[in-house]
Amino acid sequence: MTRSGAAAEHVGYFHEAVYYDSDDELLAVVLPFLVGGVDEKEPTVVSFGPEKADLVRRALPAAARGGVSFLTGGSVYARPAAAIRAYRELLAGHVADGAGQIRIVGEIPRPSLGATWNWWARYEAAINQAYDEFPLWSLCAYDTRITPSAVLGDVARTHPRTLHADGQHSLSPSYAAPASFLSAWPPVALDPLQEGPPLITLVSPTAAEARHAVRAVDPGLPLDEIEELVIAVSEVVTNALRHGVPPVLVRYWSGFDRVVVAVTDGGSGPTDPFAGLLPSRDSATGGLGLWITHQSCNYVAFSRDESSFTLRLTAGNPF
Amino acid sequence: MRAAEAPAARPNPAGRHLCFAYADLDEFLTRARAFLADGRAAGAQVRLVGDGLPDLDGVRAESLPDVYDVIDPAAQVDYWAGALADALAAGHSGLQVVGEVTPLVRSAAFGDYEHLIDRFIAQHPISGLCGYDRRVVDPAVLAELACLHPWHNVPEVPFRVHAAAGTGDLAISGELDVTGAAALVRALDRVSPALVEGELFVEASGLDFVDHRSLLQLASYARGRGATAVLRTPLPAAARLVDLLQVPGLRVEAR
The missing domain is CATH 3.40.50.11570 (Protein of unknown function DUF257)
Structure with missing residues (x-):
């Protein structure tokens, strides 16, 4: 050919x-x-x-x-x-x-x-x-x-x-x-909602507790979008609890048109630079969960500093 | 199974099968009293089984060895089928039983019995409240047994693998995620659901959440039996994940 x-x-x-x-x-x-x-x-x-x-x-x-x-x-x-x-x-x-x-x-x-x-x-x-x-x-x-x-x-x-x-x-x-x-991890701008205090902050919750809190802050987004965010939050919190460094901090904000959830742990995040973007069959390393997360949110942003790693998930209209 | 031949199914036959784990006997007795009162109000015969229990509102406590001999699951279900037939013959609307079954947990066959009686209860007017003492039962064992009831109060295992009321088909309810992953595998092995033309139907109208790991486990279990699992659930997340994962051995019927 x-x-x-x-x-x-x-x-x-x-x-x-x-x-x-x-x-x-x-x-x-x-x-x-x-x-x-x-x-x-x-x-x-x-x-x-x-x-x-x-x-x-x-x-x-x-x-x-x-x-x-x-x-x-x-x-x-x-x-x-x-x-x-x-x-x-x-x-x-x-x-x-x-x-x-x-x-x-x-x-x-x-x-x-x-x-x-x-x-x-x-x-x-x-x-x-x-x-x-x-x-x-x-x-x-x-x-x-x-x-x-x-x-x-x-x-x-x-x-x-x-x-x-x-x-x-x-x-x-x-x-x-x-x-x-x-791997360069350029800094990601905050969503303006993050300048205010979170509506809910959970410290090392179970995945179920983290999922239930999404519904509590839903401003009335279409059901499918909330369901997808629930899937993503469950995956990200599960990964943070299994692969990250405790404590796992989960914070929730909502505006009239979006919900923002930030999951922070004391680790350095995924080692695979392609994490989330490339299809993975590997459930053990969290790669598959991160890929599902990328399929389920309207925006996923990674950020890393000296002492922590944060994954920010947005449903609705990302800002 | 002889048990299925016992009392004929009635128009509204399904009983309830509950697991109540407690760390304080008084808490259990309060729940048991209410359960027996419900049964009495519905015209059922009521029985109380458990070692060292006080009589409750005039119901005499029977000792475990009198009712549960050596745990032979099928024979034990037959015992309750016979007791139900007697209760119906005596003019009761059904049978309502409280059992403090903690000592029976030592028997490896007890889990099989819990599932077999659950299938019987789902199709007959008999209800059971199973009490487990958390202070005695190993947490992993408690999780395994609790999840075989359509209702339980053990947060460590956020789902139930049970018989669907009326049909007795395999049902999974609650939330399936990493928390209950190990218990799910053991529950599926234990209940060994029937295949229909190479398909393993799971009635999941009571499923509130399912993550990709649990779907992969279900598919893997079905493939291990040379079958395809069919998850019947209106959950959009289930259909979406199955579409994304393209897992052989699993499909979703949205209903």
Whole structure:
């Protein structure tokens, strides 16, 4: 099975960032990428929000349109661990069907470049490993007009390559190996709710006590969101009690649109830099519980200081 | 099993089977008195079994050896089936029994008996309150025995593996998480639920929480018997976790 285009000689995941500041610039990069994929009969996928997807669909030559599949609606990019799971299933399916290469162009939706960027940065780093078993060539598009500069810095550190509007490919000088990027533990901004006192503080509770307290602070979020947070709190508290260093402190805040739970223990957190993002079958180390947690919350943030490790979980609208 | 042939099932036959662990005998006697009063009010024959117990409101305490000989689970269920038949024949609506069973815990077969009588109670008008002295019974053993009752007061084991009222099918209620993990495995081994065409149905309408470890355990138990476990529960979390984990040997029926 052969690969085509810039990734022709590459083994594994060929991960490129694309920076654009106009629709024309975006199309200048994306159209040749897609048409090339269709010409080579490679599975060719666009994973954009509805507006950008329309833009691309209208601009594609008629002959290529039928060969491109569109994943729209934003559900793929709802949560990083869910995106990894969905893409890995998609990729495995294409490889099983005999694909020599899969091409995907995608864009993380704008809201994720704000409050929840931290876990999307972890996503961009982790997929260098998570997709490396597949012959994937992907472009990750970033609109420089709306992307904060700190986010652009992370994009450069997590994408080994850049594809420019003139068609040139270059290596990213600031690229960091995923394990090293993920182990750097940059500080995470507090949710403003955390500036007030917690509604409930539990010290080394059982998992059941920690679960029941979620319902006590629920401001009336949709039942599914609360149920998912209950699953996550149970997993995180179980992990902290088993693998962390006591005491385990569990604090709860709620606002009109969200619930925030912070679980702190005296340990240093998971040793696996990919914890939570990559599928794990290992229940013994807490890896599977952390992965389920990432599938069950609208935001998960890790933070670490000299004496403790904190996992913060958010249901509702992350701030 | 002969027991099942005993009194014919009635329209509303299911009794109650309760485990009451206590650290203070007076606390147990208060509970026992109320349980016997309930039975009397419902027209049931009432009996009190236990060594060294005082008579309660005119009910004479029978000694354990008089009622529980050597613990042979099936024979013991037959004994209660016969006693129930006699009570019904005498015009009572059923049978309501308080047993202080702490000394019986020494018998390895007692857990099997607790489950077998639970299945009988679920389909017949007989109720039992089983008393266990926490000061005497090893906590792990108490957890194992308590979780075989549809109701118990032992917080160390936050779930129940019991017979569904009316049908006698396997039911799991309460909360399944790491706290009760070891007891769950032993309970499943003990009750050895019947398979129906390669499927092991678990009535879980009374399940309040289940974590991924417990689901994996259930699946592993089912696979060990060459079967698929079917968890019947309306809990969205169960369906969601099973979908995420894609575990062979387990599916959820939402109901």
